[in-house]
Amino acid sequence: MSSKIRSLFQGFRSSLDADHGASGSFSGDSDSPTTSTTTYDSSPAAAIPRRAPPTPPDEKDNHHHLKTLQHFQQSIPVHSKNSSPSSTTSPENQHNHNQHKNYENRETMTDAQQIEVNGLVHSISHTLSLSNSPTSTFHSPVGSYNSRTTFNRPSGKQLKPFNTQDIKILLLENVNVAAREILESQGYQVEFHKSSLPEDQLVEKIRDVHVIGIRSKTKLSAKVLREAKNLLVIGCFCIGTNQVDLEYAAKHGISVFNSPFSNSRSVAELVISEIIALARQLGDRSMEMHNGTWNKVSARCWEIRGKILGIIGYGHIGSQLSVLSEAMGMKVIYYDVVPLMALGTAKQVPTLKDLLEQADFVTLHVPEIPETKNMIGAEQLAQMKQGSYLINASRGSVVDIPALIESMRSGHTAGAALDVYPSEPAANGDYFNDTLNTWGNDLRSLKNLILTPHIGGSTEEAQSAIGVEVGEALVRYINSGSTIGCVNMPEVTLRSLTLAEENHVRVIFIHSNRPGVLRQVNSILGDHNVDKQMSDSRGDVAYLMADISDVNAGDIRSLYESLEALSSKIMTRVLY
Numbered sequence: 001m002s003s004k005i006r007s008l009f010q011g012f013r014s015s016l017d018a019d020h021g022a023s024g025s026f027s028g029d030s031d032s033p034t035t036s037t038t039t040y041d042s043s044p045a046a047a048i049p050r051r052a053p054p055t056p057p058d059e060k061d062n063h064h065h066l067k068t069l070q071h072f073q074q075s076i077p078v079h080s081k082n083s084s085p086s087s088t089t090s091p092e093n094q095h096n097h098n099q100h101k102n103y104e105n106r107e108t109m110t111d112a113q114q115i116e117v118n119g120l121v122h123s124i125s126h127t128l129s130l131s132n133s134p135t136s137t138f139h140s141p142v143g144s145y146n147s148r149t150t151f152n153r154p155s156g157k158q159l160k161p162f163n164t165q166d167i168k169i170l171l172l173e174n175v176n177v178a179a180r181e182i183l184e185s186q187g188y189q190v191e192f193h194k195s196s197l198p199e200d201q202l203v204e205k206i207r208d209v210h211v212i213g214i215r216s217k218t219k220l221s222a223k224v225l226r227e228a229k230n231l232l233v234i235g236c237f238c239i240g241t242n243q244v245d246l247e248y249a250a251k252h253g254i255s256v257f258n259s260p261f262s263n264s265r266s267v268a269e270l271v272i273s274e275i276i277a278l279a280r281q282l283g284d285r286s287m288e289m290h291n292g293t294w295n296k297v298s299a300r301c302w303e304i305r306g307k308i309l310g311i312i313g314y315g316h317i318g319s320q321l322s323v324l325s326e327a328m329g330m331k332v333i334y335y336d337v338v339p340l341m342a343l344g345t346a347k348q349v350p351t352l353k354d355l356l357e358q359a360d361f362v363t364l365h366v367p368e369i370p371e372t373k374n375m376i377g378a379e380q381l382a383q384m385k386q387g388s389y390l391i392n393a394s395r396g397s398v399v400d401i402p403a404l405i406e407s408m409r410s411g412h413t414a415g416a417a418l419d420v421y422p423s424e425p426a427a428n429g430d431y432f433n434d435t436l437n438t439w440g441n442d443l444r445s446l447k448n449l450i451l452t453p454h455i456g457g458s459t460e461e462a463q464s465a466i467g468v469e470v471g472e473a474l475v476r477y478i479n480s481g482s483t484i485g486c487v488n489m490p491e492v493t494l495r496s497l498t499l500a501e502e503n504h505v506r507v508i509f510i511h512s513n514r515p516g517v518l519r520q521v522n523s524i525l526g527d528h529n530v531d532k533q534m535s536d537s538r539g540d541v542a543y544l545m546a547d548i549s550d551v552n553a554g555d556i557r558s559l560y561e562s563l564e565a566l567s568s569k570i571m572t573r574v575l576y
């Protein structure tokens with residue numbers, strides 16, 4: 001496509017911003033982020049350079065457009081990227097530094113040392129006694145989470161709506177470095193904050209950005225989103241999305257992406273460790289040793305080989321667990337509300353009662369929905385085998401905890417592991433007490449009970465995988481309009497345009513879902529050669545994507561203006 005058309009669209013983009021009430025200025029950049037390691041130069045001086053004036057396609061008959069372009073040139077500075085990466089202490093630098101430190105430690109510690117025991121001189125190597133300190137790092141196999149990076153890379157022509165450096169992204173809550181790298185590699189301006197922002201600062205910041213990346217602490221309510229005049233898309237770098245007003249976002253053309261399954265393996269591995277730990281009473285033995293007590297026992301300690309694992313909910317986590325536990329010699333049965341193909345030699349049982357009556361270990365992997373509230377209560381615990389174990393790493397509301405306390409006190413339940421609770425503290429600290437959950441002290445007093453603070457999915461690998469998944473979803477959405485994986489819009493995508501398809505344009509029209517709109521849209525698109533088109537709706541919002549060939553600058557302008565004029569319009573985007 002000619003540079004003329006590109007320039008033209010840049011003008012349209014500025015008017016798009018203006019239509020959505022944008023201030024038209026990025027001068028707010030001059031505010032230095034308070035708690036951040038910023039990755040671009042946000043100083044007022046750096047905001048001075050201007051984009052080279054684009055050439056209007058036809059200066060004679062585009063007075064209105066020229067005006068838009070002038071406004072555009074005056075209002076949008078080109079943001080230069082920050083100085084060298086070495087000027088910041090990035091997590092990678094820290095990582096390398098730590099690795100280096102460990103390496104140094106190893107070198108000095110591996111030298112054999114002489115000690116004297118009972119009058120005899122022994123030679124020992126400290127290497128053998130070194131544990132993996134918290135600064136140690138592991139390199140997970142590439143296939144465990146990186147493979148999706150290459151799998152999802154768009155292979156065709158990358159659609160660029162505008163100079164990507166004009167895309168401003170605000171990343172809060174220490175979003176994983178993998179996401180930052182993906183977004184920065186696109187040339188977007190990424191502003192990074194380690195924590196969430198107080199609402200007044202968030203409102204200030206969100207006014208200018210096109211993309212915001214958050215985790216669970218940042219609340220994007222309607223009140224906050226009302227200020228986000230330029231916002232195209234929200235990335236939730238976590239599982240849940242209830243911190244975002246999804247409906248308000250959809251009605252204002254803002255798509256929301258998350259990463260629901262990137263940590264499935266991490267949860268499955270935690271549960272595997274807990275099965276063995278419960279069978280061998282490892283938690284109790286470890287606590288006793290920490291208190292100076294040597295208590296070598298084998299009574300009621302078991303191997304897990306040959307035991308029956310009952311998995312409730314055979315989804316992403318449950319099915320991973322099925323494979324892992326069979327590899328350790330367990331027999332697997334599972335209960336799910338839908339018939340699902342068994343992996344390995346696992347067997348689906350028809351009722352929850354069937355599972356509870358047979359399993360030595362029962363583990364829960366169901367969603368939090370009304371049907372799963374207190375799914376395991378006094379009745380279900382009584383149905384479980386005498387001396388069996390319960391594991392819950394799904395959601396806190398799924399188990400009736402007072403009933404579990406009773407069952408454990410009576411000795412019917414031999415042990416339990418809980419990672420999730422009906423009420424969980426919002427921050428780390430000594431908050432797991434009776435004020436939070438009335439039974440807190442009773443629970444803590446039980447033997448062979450493993451309590452963890454909702455860490456099932458909390459691994460470096462999961463965080464990185466979440467960063468990659470959401471980061472790539474954002475790039476796809478910005479550059480090609482694909483809503484695959486979106487939680488508040490219909491999922492719509494078209495195959496990529498190829499480099500050979502030169503004079504093609506992709507039109508995205510987010511609109512109110514009401515009768516007659518498609519007819520109006522098609523009468524606008526119908527004047528052109530529509531190569532492919534897809535449309536779908538979700539509630540009140542519909543999303544249409546169409547690839548149009550053989551367009552010139554004038555076509556793009558008329559398409560854009562005609563769609564913008566429709567009363568059903570929520571947002572129009574034109575990519576090429």
Ligand SMILES: NC(=O)c1ccc[n+]([C@@H]2O[C@H](COP(=O)([O-])OP(=O)(O)OC[C@H]3O[C@@H](n4cnc5c(N)ncnc54)[C@H](O)[C@@H]3O)[C@@H](O)[C@H]2O)c1
Nearest residue numbers: 313314315316317336337365366367368393394455456457
């Ligand atoms: N502890 C953590 O850190 C952590 C991390 C990730 C996920 N989770 C939680 O783990 C749970 C499972 O996650 P997932 O990714 O495997 O979900 P998933 O959606 O892939 O699987 C859930 C399965 O449960 C089944 N199910 C739904 N209702 C059921 C019912 N009433 N009885 C039996 N089966 C039912 C579904 O059919 C599905 O197969 C979710 O609650 C999730 O929030 C916890």
